[in-house]
Amino acid sequence: MSILVHEEYSQDVAYAYDGTLEGLLSAIFYAYQSGEHPQDIDTPQHLQLRLGQRLHHIETSTTSALRLQRGISRICGEDIFDLIKHASLSDAPNASYAIYTFVRYALNQNKTHPCKLCKTRHNCPQTTPCARAKTKARKVSSLRLEHAHEITGPVLRLERAVLNERHRMKQFLRFEQTAQGIWFAKCNPNANVIPVLMDYFCARFGCESFVIFDEVHHIAGVCDGRDWQLVQTDSLNIPINTSNEQFIQAAWKCFYDAVSIDARYHPELRRQFMPKRFWRNICEMHERMPDTALKAHTSASDASNRQTLSPGLRLDQTRE
């Protein structure tokens, strides 16, 4: 892949992609292929064209995304691809562009062939990188140590933010049991973390089916007790809870109230650990929220419940 820099294109093009990781990889692939250096990469909704900038819509192409993925994994190592994957889940403005510059930088830095350090490479019969090269590539890449670098630093920080948000979700998701025996949780994270969350909850639940719905990104992770998949959906139809659910929630609230020690009351500290933006999906915090916020929220979700659109996700149908 030769990199030709066309000077006349370099300043004035912006890429719009569909917001998925595949889309982003396709966009980066296209930039390499056409020799362009886009100034902005973002989803069409967020993109604001600068003066005189040309807009290019990138078609998501799985083949080119896969090819770039393989290239990154081979040249920089699996863990650098993981880094890109995690960072791409962020909602932060300019995240895509930061990743784009990082990919260029990382591929440039690690141009060397993985076999380069191998002593027997001159009379090696293998044509593909061998197991030894692979273990070498899987080691923590030195790119991960460049915390203070101007290109790598921001991407590492994006990843850390996404993984922090994932941890928050591990802490604060609250499941409810619906009448069909499916567990359901709703969340409002500030990064699209469901893809990196599902494996953890699959393991935690053992073999039960559950659904996690992300209100912000309108994505649901559906697990049938064995495998999981992502569903993009705008509406949600939650069946009623089991009769036991009310009781357990009451018991939990009762426990929550009982363990607090009045003499140590320190709400600032609690807010620091459990930010208010999560409270509406944490059942024991409902009573402590200003009524208006909660009401506005519930009535909105009621409305969306009532008019179930056809492509929406119906929980009662997920299990055949």
Added chain:
Amino acid sequence: MDILEKLEILSDAAKYDVACTSSGITRNAQEGKIGLASASGCCHSFTPDGRCITLLKVLMTNECVYDCAYCVNRCSNEVPRTTFTPQELADLTIAFYRRNYIEGLFLSSGVAKNPDHTTELMIQTLSILRNEYAFNGYIHAKAIPGASPELLDELGHLADRMSVNMELPSQESLKLLAPQKNKQRILAPMRQIQENIATDHETRALTRKRNTYYPNATPTKKMRSFAPAGQSTQMIIGATPESDFHILNLSAALYKHFSLKRVFFSAYLPINQDARLPQNDAIQLNREHRLYQADWLLRFYQFDVSELIDQDKPFLDTEVDPKANWALNHLDFFPIEVNSAPLQDLLRVPGIGPKGAKLIVQARKKSCLKEAELRKLGIAYKRARYFITCNGTYAGKGIAFTPEALRAQLAAPIDGGKHGRRADKCLAGQLSIFDCIDQPQTPDALPSPPMSLGGAQADGLFGWQQAILHPEKVRA
């Protein structure tokens, strides 16, 4: 009595136990079992006082026959009494666990009838969880001092972490406030737990598949390992006159000789009216805070107790944290060069933590670190700058490099928030102008010790340490 009421009573009674962590062991999910455990732990909620809720922290029973002065559940208190049945408690744990409310169970108990009976109840609960529900999450069990070694052994094989409450930092205080407990009854189970963990480790290492000693020694029946997440303990601070010097030395000895994972401190809260207890309204929360800071220095910063505190000044400084205090007393050690200093020196700089120090060591391989880079790495530059040079330039100019001047810069009052006792406010209804001593910190401001204790050095300064080191010398 229905479960809700029981839960309310028994969790309310358990709330003064401080050790609420689910850390120390990683267990991956297993086919057909519920749950997993991760070494870093996971807090699922936070109480209005900012403490985390990780485990379902309850007592098996609060029908206690002992009479410890500081405890809500002592038999001379008039409180509603109740007991969970093992089945109820197991059901509740599983229901909470599935809803992602908790990481597991923290089971403590008052002494119902006798220690053995209580321990049996606890064992029943845990075996329902582990065997019937195939629960694979975290369980922390409190060993009851005085229970028989066989029962303790059984309990340990079901739990992940065990703990025995040390209760008070000296034997004299224990005798005064908890007459039914004594040093031997507390140290014996601690020692047993430590030994069991060690033996368990050894046998496991020996019976591992590929070894030269026992070629075919794979155990036929798979046993759960004994308390794989180790043991911890806790003690009450401020109910008795022991100094910080005493307490820190004791906890260092515990880490060293009993290989404890954590020692927890809990500031004494006046719950009971009792002539043996300090009866003013002060809670030594700030003291607890400083003790924890010192504890962290011992565990993660490779500090030694003798560096933090000495007998002449037996209380930690309230104005500056223990680490800054050390730095101020050792100014000849500073400033150090961030771009070349070894890791253990970086750890000594106020404002640089273990994480920051590691990041610095990694990042300086690639770029030269200056103010902007250090800030990006998340170093508290405002504090650190007085003690470092960045590529040869000293960044703390303008402030004289003397202990007094730097002290003023580093002084960090403990942020107690705007509410409650931590903000130096008394609770409504308990306001008393004359005996409200605000958080005594110095020896002379301490609540005057009950007469029978005889001065500040109850039981000799190292009473517990003696017992830890030489079990045979101390009479039961």
